[in-house]
Amino acid sequence: xxxxxxxxxxxxxxxxxxxxxxxxxxxxxxxxxxxxxxxxxxxxxxxxxxxxxxxxxxxxxxxxxxxxxxxxxxxxxxxxxxxxxxxxxxxxxxxxxxxxxxxxxxxxxxxxxxxxxxxxxxxxxxxxxxxxxxxxxxxxxxxxxxxx
Numbered sequence: 001x002x003x004x005x006x007x008x009x010x011x012x013x014x015x016x017x018x019x020x021x022x023x024x025x026x027x028x029x030x031x032x033x034x035x036x037x038x039x040x041x042x043x044x045x046x047x048x049x050x051x052x053x054x055x056x057x058x059x060x061x062x063x064x065x066x067x068x069x070x071x072x073x074x075x076x077x078x079x080x081x082x083x084x085x086x087x088x089x090x091x092x093x094x095x096x097x098x099x100x101x102x103x104x105x106x107x108x109x110x111x112x113x114x115x116x117x118x119x120x121x122x123x124x125x126x127x128x129x130x131x132x133x134x135x136x137x138x139x140x141x142x143x144x145x146x147x148x
Contacts, residue, residue, distance in 0.1 A: 003046070003074040003075070004028070004046075004074075006046070006102055006104060006143055007027065007046030007072065008027075009142070009143055010046065010072050010100075010102075010143065011025060011047045013136075013138050014049055014070075014136070017129070017136040021052075023049055023052055024049070025047065025048070025049050026045075026047070026050070026068075027046065027047060028045070028047075029044065030044060030045075043071075043091070045068075045072055045073050046072050046073060046102075048068035048070065048071045049068055049069055049132070050068040050069060051069050066095075068096055069097045069132045069133070070097060070098045070099075070100075070129070070132045071088075071091050071096050071098075071100075072099075072100045072101075072102060073087055073088065073101045074102040074104070075101060075102065075103045075104065075105070084103075087099075087101075088101055088110070089112070091112070092113075092114055092116075095114075096114070097114045098112070098114070098129070098131075098132035099111075100112075100127065107140070107144045108120050108140070109127055109143070111127070121140050123140050123141040123144065124140070125139075126138070126139050126140070127139075
Protein backbone atom coordinates (compact mmCIF):
# COMPACT_ATOMS: atom_id res chain seq x y z
CA UNK A 1 0.00 0.00 0.00
CA UNK A 2 2.87 2.38 0.76
CA UNK A 3 4.27 1.97 -2.76
CA UNK A 4 0.90 2.85 -4.24
CA UNK A 5 0.66 5.93 -2.04
CA UNK A 6 4.12 7.12 -3.11
CA UNK A 7 3.18 6.52 -6.75
CA UNK A 8 -0.02 8.53 -6.27
CA UNK A 9 1.95 11.42 -4.72
CA UNK A 10 4.20 11.47 -7.77
CA UNK A 11 1.27 11.21 -10.16
CA UNK A 12 -0.48 14.22 -8.63
CA UNK A 13 2.63 16.36 -8.88
CA UNK A 14 3.42 15.29 -12.43
CA UNK A 15 -0.23 15.83 -13.49
CA UNK A 16 -0.17 19.37 -12.13
CA UNK A 17 2.96 20.03 -14.19
CA UNK A 18 1.63 18.20 -17.28
CA UNK A 19 -1.58 20.26 -17.37
CA UNK A 20 0.55 23.07 -18.83
CA UNK A 21 2.16 20.86 -21.47
CA UNK A 22 -0.93 18.88 -22.47
CA UNK A 23 1.07 15.66 -22.20
CA UNK A 24 -0.35 12.40 -20.92
CA UNK A 25 0.25 11.10 -17.40
CA UNK A 26 -0.53 7.49 -16.61
CA UNK A 27 -0.57 5.50 -13.40
CA UNK A 28 0.23 1.89 -12.62
CA UNK A 29 -2.50 0.55 -14.90
CA UNK A 30 -1.11 2.38 -17.95
CA UNK A 31 1.03 -0.02 -19.93
CA UNK A 32 3.76 0.46 -22.49
CA UNK A 33 4.79 -2.03 -25.18
CA UNK A 34 8.02 -0.51 -26.47
CA UNK A 35 10.60 -3.22 -25.95
CA UNK A 36 11.36 -4.90 -29.29
CA UNK A 37 13.84 -7.25 -27.60
CA UNK A 38 10.89 -8.56 -25.50
CA UNK A 39 8.01 -8.71 -28.03
CA UNK A 40 4.68 -8.29 -26.30
CA UNK A 41 6.24 -7.41 -22.93
CA UNK A 42 4.16 -4.77 -21.14
CA UNK A 43 5.63 -2.50 -18.48
CA UNK A 44 3.40 -0.53 -16.14
CA UNK A 45 5.39 2.05 -14.20
CA UNK A 46 3.73 3.66 -11.19
CA UNK A 47 3.83 6.97 -13.06
CA UNK A 48 4.72 7.84 -16.64
CA UNK A 49 4.63 11.01 -18.69
CA UNK A 50 4.36 10.93 -22.46
CA UNK A 51 4.59 14.14 -24.46
CA UNK A 52 2.05 14.90 -27.18
CA UNK A 53 4.70 14.69 -29.87
CA UNK A 54 5.37 11.07 -28.84
CA UNK A 55 1.73 10.18 -28.32
CA UNK A 56 -0.56 12.63 -30.15
CA UNK A 57 -3.74 10.75 -29.21
CA UNK A 58 -4.43 8.67 -26.12
CA UNK A 59 -5.75 5.23 -26.95
CA UNK A 60 -9.05 4.31 -25.34
CA UNK A 61 -7.97 0.68 -25.00
CA UNK A 62 -4.80 -1.31 -25.07
CA UNK A 63 -1.23 -0.30 -24.41
CA UNK A 64 0.88 2.54 -25.73
CA UNK A 65 3.38 1.40 -28.34
CA UNK A 66 5.77 4.29 -27.70
CA UNK A 67 8.22 4.94 -24.91
CA UNK A 68 7.18 7.60 -22.40
CA UNK A 69 9.57 10.51 -21.80
CA UNK A 70 9.60 9.83 -18.05
CA UNK A 71 8.86 6.82 -15.83
CA UNK A 72 8.74 6.20 -12.08
CA UNK A 73 9.12 2.78 -10.49
CA UNK A 74 8.58 2.35 -6.75
CA UNK A 75 10.45 -0.55 -5.16
CA UNK A 76 8.10 -2.77 -3.21
CA UNK A 77 9.05 -5.61 -0.85
CA UNK A 78 8.08 -8.04 -3.62
CA UNK A 79 10.57 -6.60 -6.12
CA UNK A 80 13.79 -8.47 -6.69
CA UNK A 81 17.01 -6.47 -6.73
CA UNK A 82 17.76 -7.30 -10.37
CA UNK A 83 14.30 -6.05 -11.41
CA UNK A 84 15.22 -2.62 -10.14
CA UNK A 85 18.34 -2.64 -12.30
CA UNK A 86 16.80 -4.30 -15.36
CA UNK A 87 13.60 -2.23 -15.51
CA UNK A 88 15.21 1.22 -15.66
CA UNK A 89 17.90 -0.08 -18.02
CA UNK A 90 15.16 -1.41 -20.33
CA UNK A 91 13.24 1.87 -20.15
CA UNK A 92 16.32 3.86 -21.13
CA UNK A 93 17.13 1.41 -23.94
CA UNK A 94 13.54 1.76 -25.22
CA UNK A 95 13.88 5.55 -25.43
CA UNK A 96 12.69 6.87 -22.05
CA UNK A 97 14.61 10.06 -21.25
CA UNK A 98 14.48 9.91 -17.44
CA UNK A 99 13.65 7.13 -14.97
CA UNK A 100 13.29 7.51 -11.22
CA UNK A 101 13.40 4.42 -9.04
CA UNK A 102 11.98 5.25 -5.62
CA UNK A 103 13.33 3.17 -2.73
CA UNK A 104 11.14 3.58 0.38
CA UNK A 105 13.45 1.52 2.62
CA UNK A 106 16.27 4.07 2.15
CA UNK A 107 14.03 7.07 1.42
CA UNK A 108 16.00 7.72 -1.74
CA UNK A 109 15.41 8.06 -5.47
CA UNK A 110 17.77 6.49 -8.01
CA UNK A 111 17.96 8.59 -11.17
CA UNK A 112 18.63 7.02 -14.57
CA UNK A 113 19.24 9.26 -17.58
CA UNK A 114 19.21 8.61 -21.32
CA UNK A 115 22.87 9.62 -21.57
CA UNK A 116 23.76 6.68 -19.30
CA UNK A 117 24.54 8.74 -16.21
CA UNK A 118 23.03 7.86 -12.86
CA UNK A 119 22.63 9.55 -9.50
CA UNK A 120 20.92 9.06 -6.16
CA UNK A 121 18.84 11.76 -4.43
CA UNK A 122 18.22 11.62 -0.68
CA UNK A 123 15.91 13.41 1.74
CA UNK A 124 16.88 17.07 1.86
CA UNK A 125 17.47 17.19 -1.91
CA UNK A 126 15.21 18.36 -4.73
CA UNK A 127 14.50 16.17 -7.75
CA UNK A 128 14.55 17.98 -11.07
CA UNK A 129 12.63 16.91 -14.15
CA UNK A 130 15.68 17.93 -16.17
CA UNK A 131 15.10 17.95 -19.95
CA UNK A 132 12.35 15.31 -19.73
CA UNK A 133 10.05 17.47 -17.57
CA UNK A 134 11.37 21.04 -17.92
CA UNK A 135 10.51 23.17 -14.90
CA UNK A 136 9.30 20.22 -12.79
CA UNK A 137 10.80 19.65 -9.36
CA UNK A 138 9.81 17.87 -6.17
CA UNK A 139 11.49 17.60 -2.76
CA UNK A 140 12.54 14.01 -2.10
CA UNK A 141 11.33 14.27 1.52
CA UNK A 142 7.78 15.10 0.40
CA UNK A 143 7.46 11.65 -1.17
CA UNK A 144 8.06 9.91 2.12
CA UNK A 145 5.94 12.04 4.48
CA UNK A 146 3.77 9.07 5.41
CA UNK A 147 6.84 7.28 6.79
CA UNK A 148 7.50 9.98 9.42
